[in-house]
Amino acid sequence: MTRLGRYTLFVTLLIALLALAIGDLLLGTTDIPFSDVWATLTGGTTSSETNRIIISELRLPKIIVAMLAGMALAASGLQMQTLFRNPLAGPYVLGINSGASLGVAIFTMAAPMLGATSGTLMANMGITGMAWIGSALILLLVMFLSRKIRNINVILIIGMMLGSAISAIVGILQYIGTEESLKAFVVWTMGSVSTVTTEQLTILLPTVLVGLLLAIVVIKPLNMLLLGESYARTMGLRVARSRAIIFLSTTLLAGTVTAFCGPIGFIGLAMPHLARMTFRTSDHRVLMPASMLWGALAMVLCCLVCDLLAYGGIATFPINAVSSLLGIPVIIVVIFRNRNRK
Amino acid sequence: MIKLSDITLAFGHRELIAHASTEFTRGNLIALLGRNGTGKSTLLRAIAALGSVQGGTIEIDGRPIGTLSPTELARNIAFVNTERIEVEAMTAYELVAIGRSPYTDWMGRLTDDDHAIVEESMRMASVESLANRKVDTLSDGECQRVMIARALAQQTPIILLDEPTAFLDLPNRYELCTLLATLAHTSNRCIIFSTHELDIALTLADSIALVDTPHLTHLPTEDMIASGNIERLFLGNNVHFDTKSRSIRFKRE
DSSP states (O other), X not given: OOHHHHHHHHHHHHHHHHHHHHHHHHOSSSOOOHHHHHHHHHTOOOSOHHHHHIIIIIIHHHHHHHHHHHHHHHHHHHHHHHHTTOTTOOTTTTTHHHXXXXXXXXXXXXXXXXTOOTTSHHHHHHHHHHHHHHHHHHHHHHHHHHHHOOOHHHHHHHHHHXXXXXXXXXXXXXXXXXXXXXXXXXXXXXXXXXXXXXXHHHHHHHHHHHHHHHHHHTHHHHHHHTTOHHHHHHTTOOHHHHHHHXXXXXXXXXXXXXXXXXXXXXXXXXXXXXXXXXXXXOXXXXXXXXXXXXXXXXXXXXXXXXXXXXXXXXXXXXXXXXHHHHHHHHHHHHHHHHHHHO | OEEEEEEEEEETTEEEEEEEEEEEOTTEEEEEEEOTTSSHHHHHHHHTTSSOXXXXXXXXXXXXXXXXXXHHHHHHXXXXXXXXXXXXXXXXXXXXXXXXXXXXXXXXXXXXXXXXXXXHHHHHTXXXXXXXXXXXXXXXXXXXXXXXXXXXHTOXXXXXXXXXXXXOOHXXXXXXXXXXHHHHHXXXXXXXXXXXXXXXXXXXXXXXXXXXXXXEEEEEHHHHHHHTHXXXXXXXXXXEEXXXXXXXXXXXX
16 A cells, blocks of 8 residues: 555544544534534634533543543554464453453442542542553463463463453452442443543543553564564564563553443454554554554444434443444454465 | 684573584575584574573674674674564565664664665565565565565674575575575675575585584584584484485485
């Protein structure tokens, strides 16, 4: 694919993203005219103050969170696929989301005992912190095992096993937890980008931006790692340092998003593949921004689908279900392509 | 160029090479011979600073490899192994271009000079026609040559190749080794390759390094043949080494 072709595709996707985002800003239980949406975005005057508040404090944060979550999950998925040299690696499959779930489960069950009420800054920090610790521990474990076990398929199976083991522990926690904390946890597992408050956004935004920045820093190391660790090392890569940055980036990205939006499946795994298929390259200088863009697009689309269903009075779907339905077909295509290649 | 002083190498707890000393110089193609599991790969990985050395020192132009920065190492030694590269959507050109990594900026952007070097490297390895092919569609022989082009793009005085002929058919084996000999002689490089192809090694290599655990013997090819080491090493009940034709022969009743 030519340079011009890539730029054209990138710009097209960007326009599609903006169109979907504006579409979603228009959509909701209150009918708000486009002129008011535009006025809010550009800082002009709106027909009513209520409309401005609905846009700026409810709908806009939701869209921003959806975009950030999509970019973060796709960027972490791409890094894992290259690091583990496995097309089926991703935060969800390797159990990183489960690790975060365990952290959040422990926190939501234990927080009431510590006197932290939901919605406070401390509770937010607690959830994020525990999700980071949980996801970092699982990632460390998977990385440690991948040093010992060379067979990548075994690593994937172990990741799934870890996920199941954690679900079991979470199940026990749910059983002994109070009804209120249980409800809070179950709602969290369904995944949502709309429950993130502006206050939470002040933690989510900078953390995800740092994670994305680190993902950009490791673009060249990722390209070298495509050829495996031995080659990367003989081409001058400080492998341990690069691995540490990738590790930090994926933990920040997947951990933070999971903490605030719940475990969102398959975006992290599927979007890098969509980027590879559409941009037809393995170069991370193209793939990294392309994956982020596809991630943002997919999450905004999921949001839009959820909102359309809710608007039409059909059902209020958890975003997790929509993202899975969107991501799984892509993964099946990947599996078939890999099978045919061998 | 490369100086091994009293080195001892082991794989796990098994000692493979003990107290070996020798020197490999520029402008030479060196074949590394030895039976399976004697430590040919371990030696190559040790020189490439990929493996640990139990004793002794390895120096490049008088500097111990441990004191060289990763970038300095990468500008001195290129490494090629038998691993098949399977990357989705990567072209042969992109793969060779990754070889420029020790010279490019933090993003890995290629300058016009870098592009020229990539093209020249592909031409030297006769893979310029494969530039736009996806690497997962290449045959084993094509892939091996693309990996050599990548090593050339690294512009190093030393190239180490671990069994580059392993998956190639007979004509391709000769062609590849002839290419290595040409590169060593015309561009004054020091090229070391491990192989089981005795006849190719003896016809094309300038010197032979023979691993016979725990010894490492390094002699010019003619001297190696005269030394009788090869005959001793490849002696079996059914085969023997014929010094005149420089090949392995089956014993006839």
